[in-house]
Amino acid sequence: MGRIAVIYDSLTGNTRQMAELVAEGARRLPAMEVSVRGIEDSDAAEIARVADGIALGSPTNLGVMSWRMKRFWDEQMAPHWMSIDGKIGCSFSSAGAWGGGSEITCQALNTILMNFGFLVFGLTDYVGKASSAHYGAIAVREPREEDVRESCRKLGERLSEWVGAFIDRDPALHPLVREPGRKRPGS
Numbered sequence: 001m002g003r004i005a006v007i008y009d010s011l012t013g014n015t016r017q018m019a020e021l022v023a024e025g026a027r028r029l030p031a032m033e034v035s036v037r038g039i040e041d042s043d044a045a046e047i048a049r050v051a052d053g054i055a056l057g058s059p060t061n062l063g064v065m066s067w068r069m070k071r072f073w074d075e076q077m078a079p080h081w082m083s084i085d086g087k088i089g090c091s092f093s094s095a096g097a098w099g100g101g102s103e104i105t106c107q108a109l110n111t112i113l114m115n116f117g118f119l120v121f122g123l124t125d126y127v128g129k130a131s132s133a134h135y136g137a138i139a140v141r142e143p144r145e146e147d148v149r150e151s152c153r154k155l156g157e158r159l160s161e162w163v164g165a166f167i168d169r170d171p172a173l174h175p176l177v178r179e180p181g182r183k184r185p186g187s
């Protein structure tokens, strides 16, 4: 059984709502054990020991991640650097506005995951006619619109699929096998 950790920071609850949706998507694969934790309640040693896949979420603050998220990786996770390579990672962020820096924040989160040796991915899938999560799932404030909510779920589902295919080594869980001939909605 693969283990997925959804880890988030959230000051006013918007990124937390995204985290719940990412977890909901990850649970679409019954073979996965999924946990959701705020950064203040997260235990770095447990994450390092247990998680096969990590979805990392932060509000967009001044165009990048929150200082609490950065501090967690600087201080709590740093001792595990060079010993947790090969986990699978992805990211999500809530911002105050479209164009407010949410994708840059996802890229910054992805950069941290890469620095720790994680295998980081984005989605090719479109969850609506003009909506995707190529660099991570993004929302403006709370995830209200159905395509935004589904992009969060899809990110979690894909994380479970990659953990299933590459860590649990079940080829049937590869997304191209689970969903052959998938097409962009509306095309």
Ligand SMILES: Cc1cc2nc3c(=O)[nH]c(=O)nc-3n(C[C@H](O)[C@H](O)[C@H](O)COP(=O)(O)O)c2cc1C
Pocket (backbone or CB within 6 Å): 009, 010, 011, 012, 013, 014, 015, 016, 058, 059, 060, 061, 062, 063, 064, 094, 095, 096, 097, 098, 099, 100, 101, 102, 140, 141, 142
């Ligand atoms: C210190 C601070 C900096 C922020 N910087 C940005 C920003 O650069 N771009 C933006 O779109 N929103 C910005 N926001 C708004 C938050 O990203 C937005 O309200 C988000 O939905 C909050 O998520 P949360 O409820 O998970 O904390 C900022 C908010 C705070 C408190």
